[in-house]
Each structure stands twice: as structure tokens, then as C-alpha cells.
Amino acid sequence: MTDLLAYRDRFPILGDCTYLINHSLAAMPAAAEERLLEYARMWRERGIRSWGEGWWDLPVTVGDQIGRIIGAPPGSTVTHQNVTVAEMVVLSCFRQPADRNRVVYEEANFPSVRYLYQAQPELEVVPVENDVAIVEAIDERTLLVPISHVLFKNAEIQDVEPIVRRAHEAGAHVVLDCYQSAGVVPFDVTALDVDFAVGGSVKWLCGGPGAGWLYVRPDLAQRLEPTFVGWQGHARPFAFEPELEYAAGARRFLTGTPNVPALYAATAGYDVIEEVGVERIRMRSLELTQLLIDLLDAAGLEVGSPREPARRGGTVLVRTPDDAGVHRALGERGIICDFRPDAGVRLGPHFYNSEDELRGTVAALSEIVASGSYAPHAGAVARF
Numbered sequence: 076m077t078d079l080l081a082y083r084d085r086f087p088i089l090g091d092c093t094y095l096i097n098h099s100l101a102a103m104p105a106a107a108e109e110r111l112l113e114y115a116r117m118w119r120e121r122g123i124r125s126w127g128e129g130w131w132d133l134p135v136t137v138g139d140q141i142g143r144i145i146g147a148p149p150g151s152t153v154t155h156q157n158v159t160v161a162e163m164v165v166l167s168c169f170r171q172p173a174d175r176n177r178v179v180y181e182e183a184n185f186p187s188v189r190y191l192y193q194a195q196p197e198l199e200v201v202p203v204e205n206d207v208a209i210v211e212a213i214d215e216r217t218l219l220v221p222i223s224h225v226l227f228k229n230a231e232i233q234d235v236e237p238i239v240r241r242a243h244e245a246g247a248h249v250v251l252d253c254y255q256s257a258g259v260v261p262f263d264v265t266a267l268d269v270d271f272a273v274g275g276s277v278k279w280l281c282g283g284p285g286a287g288w289l290y291v292r293p294d295l296a297q298r299l300e301p302t303f304v305g306w307q308g309h310a311r312p313f314a315f316e317p318e319l320e321y322a323a324g325a326r327r328f329l330t331g332t333p334n335v336p337a338l339y340a341a342t343a344g345y346d347v348i349e350e351v352g353v354e355r356i357r358m359r360s361l362e363l364t365q366l367l368i369d370l371l372d373a374a375g376l377e378v379g380s381p382r383e384p385a386r387r388g389g390t391v392l393v394r395t396p397d398d399a400g401v402h403r404a405l406g407e408r409g410i411i412c413d414f415r416p417d418a419g420v421r422l423g424p425h426f427y428n429s430e431d432e433l434r435g436t437v438a439a440l441s442e443i444v445a446s447g448s449y450a451p452h453a454g455a456v457a458r459f
């Protein structure tokens with residue numbers, strides 16, 4: 076596994092600090108800068124011709140690359156700016172839900188998605204405590220079941236299969252948010268039989284912001300009609316016809332002009348993830364997260380995330396007397412991580428992190444906590 080350290084050279088920031096925030100914004104591959112230059116060159120030299128030379132189709136071609144990582148067939152995944160927009164596109168397929176208007180919602184899901192569902196007057200959000208409670212809460216009035224594959228606060232892997240089984244039995248649709256799993260925990264949306272999957276690229280996929288994505292199960296994509304749609308979702312966008320005729324397949328889930336520079340940058344991340352392979356990344360992630368847990372135990376620090384490999388995502392949480400203060404003190408020592416309210420300090424190693432970095436981090440943590448060198452401060456809030 077140490078051969079994965081050979082990839083460190085491809086991520087410039089790793090030379091400057093201990094980068095353990097891959098659950099939030101993973102390290103930028105140097106190749107992303109080249110891709111952005113290529114985008115600028117196209118814009119400068121090819122101008123309007125760039126649309127026909129790849130730009131227009133980027134939401135689908137880049138979607139296909141994501142599809143290879145998440146087990147989606149070609150033509151079933153498209154890009155959007157972020158998860159919230161992708162979820163809105165899904166919601167827009169179910170505008171008049173009548174009696175089937177419930178969204179069974181695990182409380183630990185990422186809140187942006189919850190806000191979106193709460194803001195829809197026709198929907199009733201039914202909050203539940205955990206993945207087991209989701210299965211119990213699904214009934215014949217359930218329209219949608221948005222699940223986070225890996226929870227953002229404590230990186231717990233959720234048991235997706237029983238939820239999908241129960242949802243389909245009751246006639247509900249499952250939206251799997253894979254943001255915290257794509258690129259670090261292997262999964263296959265086709266085998267899981269989810270109806271929709273959403274995610275983005277800033278985290279384990281190393282793709283940077285602005286490259287969210289949406290997978291729609293191919294048979295559903297033929298029949299659903301999103302009401303949040305635009306000219307990219309039309310069967311003949313360049314005919315500029317007055318009436319809407321949906322494009323075939325996942326293209327109908329598009330809106331307007333794509334986020335071209337973000338999609339250029341993102342492919343540099345996907346390339347390296349495909350090259351290393353998510354199975355290999357997962358093996359390395361389990362080694363590194365286990366080492367972190369062992370080091371934290373030995374230092375007498377409390378681990379706040381799951382210990383069992385089957386439930387463990389890519390991030391390890393440590394509870395501290397003052398997460399904001401400890402986070403700041405770590406930052407002053409060049410150790411980049413973050414913290415979340417009522418959760419703890421999040422340490423998220425990726426395949427390019429070394430054992431030595433983890434040893435140094437836990438040594439620094441122990442010293443900061445033992446010495447109380449996290450000075451008290453007022454009004455600190457969790458930031459990126």
C-alpha cells in the first residue's frame with residue numbers, strides 16, 4: 076500500500092501541510108490546473124466552436140466518467156452545479172403528489188437537502204433517527220426517501236439495501252446521496268437498485284467545486300418528466316422550438332448552459348480516482364482510519380465515529396474539550412482538518428496520506444489537549 080504514496084507528487088498542497096480534510100475539500104491534483112488552462116485555451120482560440128468541440132456535451136461525457144466510478148451505465152448520469160440543484164431536479168418530477176407526499180428523512184442527512192424538502196409546501200417531511208428507523212417509517216404515503224450513503228458528521232455507512240427493498244415494496248423512490256462515499260467507499264448504484272443518486276466532486280473525488288451530479292435509473296429516466304428543466308433537456312435544443320419535448324434518457328434532467336470550467340477541473344480528480352481504483356482506495360482508507368483509531372485510543376482520546384470497518388467511512392472523529400480551539404491549534408501547526416457542532420474534530424485521510432502524518436497529527440492533538448493550549452475564544456463557529 077505504501078506505493079500509493081508515489082501519488083503524493085501529483086497533489087502540490089501535500090508538500091506544504093498535513094492535509095486531512097478530504098471529506099470536505101480534497102487536495103487539488105496538479106492536473107486540474109492544466110485542465111483549466113486547456114479550458115482557457117479553448118475559449119481563447121476556438122471561441123464559439125468550443126461548444127461543438129465538447130463543451131455542450133460535457134454534462135453527459137463527464138457524467139459518464141462519474142458513472143464508471145459509481146456503477147452507472149453510460150447515459151444515465153449528468154452533471155449539475157451541486158447536490159441541492161440535483162435534488163431539486165428529482166423533486167420536480169413529483170409536482171402533484173396528492174396523498175403520497177411524505178419524505179422519510181434521516182436527521183443526520185446533510186441539511187441543505189432537508190431545507191429544500193421543507194420548503195416545498197406540498198410535501199411532509201417525516202424526520203427519523205437512523206437507517207433502521209427509515210425502513211420502519213416508509214409506508215404507502217411515502218414519496219421519496221433521501222439517504223446519505225455515508226453520514227457527513229460521523230462518517231457512518233448506512234445500510235442501503237433494506238431501505239431500497241422496503242421503499243420499492245411501498246412504491247416510494249430512493250435518492251442516494253453518495254457525496255461522502257464516492258471515491259472512497261466502493262458501491263454500485265445499479266446493484267443497489269436506487270432510483271436516483273446524487274453527489275458532488277469537492278470531497279473524495281478530488282474534483283473541486285461546481286461539479287455535482289445526478290444518476291437516474293435508466294427505466295425511470297424514460298418516463299419521468301422533470302418540471303425543473305431547460306433547453307439542455309430538450310430533444311432538439313438547437314431547433315429552439317416553442318414546445319417542450321423531453322430529450323431521451325438522463326439528458327432530460329438537464330437545465331441550461333453547463334458549468335464548463337468546473338467540469339474541466341473535475342476530470343483531473345476522476346482520472347486519478349479511476350487510475351488508483353476505489354477498491355484500492357478503500358483498502359488504504361481502512362488501514363489509515365484503523366491506525367488513527369489505534370493512535371487515538373493509545374493517547375486516551377475519545378473516538379466519535381464508528382469503529383467497525385463495515386460501518387466506517389473515510390473520516391475519523393475525535394471528541395475534544397473544545398473542538399474550535401483544538402482545530403485552530405492544529406491549523407497553527409500546519410494540520411488541516413475541521414470540526415462539526417456536537418460531533419468533534421474530523422480527520423479524513425485519503426489514499427495519498429502517510430502513516431507518519433497520522434502519527435504527527437495524533438501527537439499534536441495529545442499535546443494540545445494535555446497542555447490546554449487551545450485558548451478560550453468567544454463566538455467561534457464551525458467553518459469549512
Ligand SMILES: Cc1ncc(COP(=O)(O)O)c(C=O)c1O
Binds near residue numbers: 158225
Ligand atoms: C452528504 C452531503 N451531501 C451534500 C453536501 C453538499 O451539498 P451541495 O452540493 O448542495 O453543496 C455535502 C457537503 O458539503 C454532504 O456531505
